[in-house]
Amino acid sequence: MYEVRFHGRGGQGAVMAAQSLADAAFIEGNYAVAFPYFGAERRGAPVLAFARVDANKIYRKTQIYKPDYVIVLDDKLIDLINVAEGLSKDGMAILNSTKKPEEIQLENEVRTATVDATTIALDVLGVPITNSVMLGAFAKATGLVKIESIEKGIMDIFGARIGERIAKKNAKAARTAYERTAIGTCKGGRIFKKEKKWLPTYKELPLGLATRAMKTDAGLVGPGSFVENKTGSWRTFKPIIDKEKCIECLFCWFYCPEGCISRTSNGLKIDYDYCKGCGICANECPANAIEMVR
Amino acid sequence: MMRMVTGNYAVAYGALLSRVDLIAAYPITPQTFIVEHASEFVNDGLLDAEFMRVESEHSAMSACVAASATGVRAFTATASQGLALMHEVLFIAGAGHLPIVMPVVNRTVASPIGIWAEHNDTMPQRDTGWMQVYCEDNQEVLDMVIQAYKIAENKKVLLPIMVNLDAFILSHTVEPVNFPEQSKVDKFLPRYKPEHVHLSPDDPMTVGSFAPPEYIQEVRYQTEESMLNAKKVIQEVNDEFAKMFGRNYHGMVEEYRTEGADAILVTIGTVTSTAREVIDEYRAKGKKVGLVKLRFFRPFPIEQFIDIAKRTKAIGVYDRSISFGSGGPSFIEVKSAIYGHTSIPMINFLAGLGGRDVMSDDIELMLDKTLEAAKTGKVEKDVVWIGTRGVTP
Ligand code: SF4
Ligand code: SF4
Numbered sequence: 001m002y003e004v005r006f007h008g009r010g011g012q013g014a015v016m017a018a019q020s021l022a023d024a025a026f027i028e029g030n031y032a033v034a035f036p037y038f039g040a041e042r043r044g045a046p047v048l049a050f051a052r053v054d055a056n057k058i059y060r061k062t063q064i065y066k067p068d069y070v071i072v073l074d075d076k077l078i079d080l081i082n083v084a085e086g087l088s089k090d091g092m093a094i095l096n097s098t099k100k101p102e103e104i105q106l107e108n109e110v111r112t113a114t115v116d117a118t119t120i121a122l123d124v125l126g127v128p129i130t131n132s133v134m135l136g137a138f139a140k141a142t143g144l145v146k147i148e149s150i151e152k153g154i155m156d157i158f159g160a161r162i163g164e165r166i167a168k169k170n171a172k173a174a175r176t177a178y179e180r181t182a183i184g185t186c187k188g189g190r191i192f193k194k195e196k197k198w199l200p201t202y203k204e205l206p207l208g209l210a211t212r213a214m215k216t217d218a219g220l221v222g223p224g225s226f227v228e229n230k231t232g233s234w235r236t237f238k239p240i241i242d243k244e245k246c247i248e249c250l251f252c253w254f255y256c257p258e259g260c261i262s263r264t265s266n267g268l269k270i271d272y273d274y275c276k277g278c279g280i281c282a283n284e285c286p287a288n289a290i291e292m293v294r
Numbered sequence: 295m296m297r298m299v300t301g302n303y304a305v306a307y308g309a310l311l312s313r314v315d316l317i318a319a320y321p322i323t324p325q326t327f328i329v330e331h332a333s334e335f336v337n338d339g340l341l342d343a344e345f346m347r348v349e350s351e352h353s354a355m356s357a358c359v360a361a362s363a364t365g366v367r368a369f370t371a372t373a374s375q376g377l378a379l380m381h382e383v384l385f386i387a388g389a390g391h392l393p394i395v396m397p398v399v400n401r402t403v404a405s406p407i408g409i410w411a412e413h414n415d416t417m418p419q420r421d422t423g424w425m426q427v428y429c430e431d432n433q434e435v436l437d438m439v440i441q442a443y444k445i446a447e448n449k450k451v452l453l454p455i456m457v458n459l460d461a462f463i464l465s466h467t468v469e470p471v472n473f474p475e476q477s478k479v480d481k482f483l484p485r486y487k488p489e490h491v492h493l494s495p496d497d498p499m500t501v502g503s504f505a506p507p508e509y510i511q512e513v514r515y516q517t518e519e520s521m522l523n524a525k526k527v528i529q530e531v532n533d534e535f536a537k538m539f540g541r542n543y544h545g546m547v548e549e550y551r552t553e554g555a556d557a558i559l560v561t562i563g564t565v566t567s568t569a570r571e572v573i574d575e576y577r578a579k580g581k582k583v584g585l586v587k588l589r590f591f592r593p594f595p596i597e598q599f600i601d602i603a604k605r606t607k608a609i610g611v612y613d614r615s616i617s618f619g620s621g622g623p624s625f626i627e628v629k630s631a632i633y634g635h636t637s638i639p640m641i642n643f644l645a646g647l648g649g650r651d652v653m654s655d656d657i658e659l660m661l662d663k664t665l666e667a668a669k670t671g672k673v674e675k676d677v678v679w680i681g682t683r684g685v686t687p
Contacts, residue, residue, distance in 0.1 A: 039506055197508065199508060200512070201512065202512035202513075202515040202516050202519070205509065205512045205513065205516065206490070207391050207452065207490040207491070207516055208389055208390045208391035208392075208452075208490065208491065208501075208513065208516065209389075209500075209501075209502075209503060209505055209509065209513055210363070210390065210391075210490055210491035210499050210500070210501045211499060211500045211501075211503070212497065212498070212499050213498065222498075222499065222500050223498040223499065223500050224498070
């Protein structure tokens, strides 16, 4: 049996990637499962998905803590979280990165594959969604599944969800990544601050979870705690407002899911600490005054 | 002061004496008069409360949840389908530790549509984090509304509670009820001053938020601990009430003539009263039978039943509802409570479903069968349907 953990962000399709990989393995005669872990998800938040493959029926129903492979869909995640946590010594990290494997530093020295998935996705699909791309890289880096099976898996899973035309493009993106993936070994020794979690006993936990603003080991909880959660780090594209074109209709202010647009005496202002780059504002602007810049 | 009142009036007057701050209720037979009386009290200036007319029971409970979360004393009442409609919001009040008091006039849940007494409205709500007490007469109804607030608001408990009364048999029956003086009730039940949840712009809180699995199991344990704490608090409140008002309900269960009983019948709700008479007749004939009135269903009086089971030879349990495919809820609970402590035979009696009258004859049959089991140490049938055409009891 081998176990794969996918790291991505809400909207990047980590779940569909895990499903497509499982489907590809199934096509080759294996038993395979794929499943998500959903937290307080929304577009842009870090998410996990998992896949398990074996020759026989799989009974284990837990999440994966000691993966054989990790696949990271978002290039910025490796600087924020320890994506290699629990990764087996003989395992492999498959990363979306413009760097060569040797230039990457993770917790331990492990076999590493890299591919500039964001660029491939933008070229082939026109959007920075890297799930299918990373599957091509996985096929190349591990040899565990044939690229043809990956393409078939993508056609099955993506085809059913978003239609055959776009599924084909995704299969092509996977194939492109397959051809461009670099394989090597990363540097080890990177120290990650252990993510602190607030894990109170039932007695310490506010009764019924009615929570006043308070400081915990893991930061603020309760009303106003979001000031610490800077969603700006999620951003690939940055919205820029052209003041000349803006008619101050406030559509963008209304639609921004993060509430980070405000009106000032000097026109509209975006708080880039919290802007996650979703592009909704640009999409809604009737004056075409917002451009999304990488 | 003694007055001739219905169970519904007793409920409404209990709310008045408890000085509730918010009433949000939707009328449903046979609870309607509770809402009417309460609205009159507010209209006539007898009760200084906000009376909220809502569009459904779901909204009534939602309003109570919100009001209670601002730290005021919230009140509603319902029955049957109305309670079923509240179901999802009941969990929010339970896990949210909101000490709402809700009398429920126990009425059969459709289908078929019926308006008479059955406990299949409240029994399915047993896992929502609400305490439940079942009453026998109108005096107990009034007294328990007052006691309910005191139990619910206790800092070691902080859980909502249902005060249950059988449709028509109590809700629409007039009988003499002693009305306690307001000043005495005020002394017994001071104003509610919550610290754990108190929504106010001056003291912001997050209430009812999202929580990942890292927290929810602890929240569940909090409810469980409160339920377990309630067992002691129920007894303390009972005793304090008895001292102040001279009426003692004996806490979670009341034992009636159980000394040296070979067979004990457990009853819930109003059937208890008729059963008292039959027990007296049997005792007069020298038959060793006793009665246990099951008052609190949540928390369940596990320790009390272990003790009772050790003192008798057979237990019969009467239920006014059934968990299909298993048995009556009280039977299931009593059986599970005494498991491992004794191996005496137990029988479940189902009667009075849909509001059919439970007669003295029916109770005699229950006692005879339990006595027989006490003698032989065996039971023929675990679950006995009484008075069901085509079914041999
Ligand atoms: S939607 Fe466009 S035009 Fe309207 S306020 Fe925003 S930037 Fe200006
Ligand atoms: S400012 Fe625009 S891109 Fe940024 S979060 Fe708001 S809607 Fe999304």
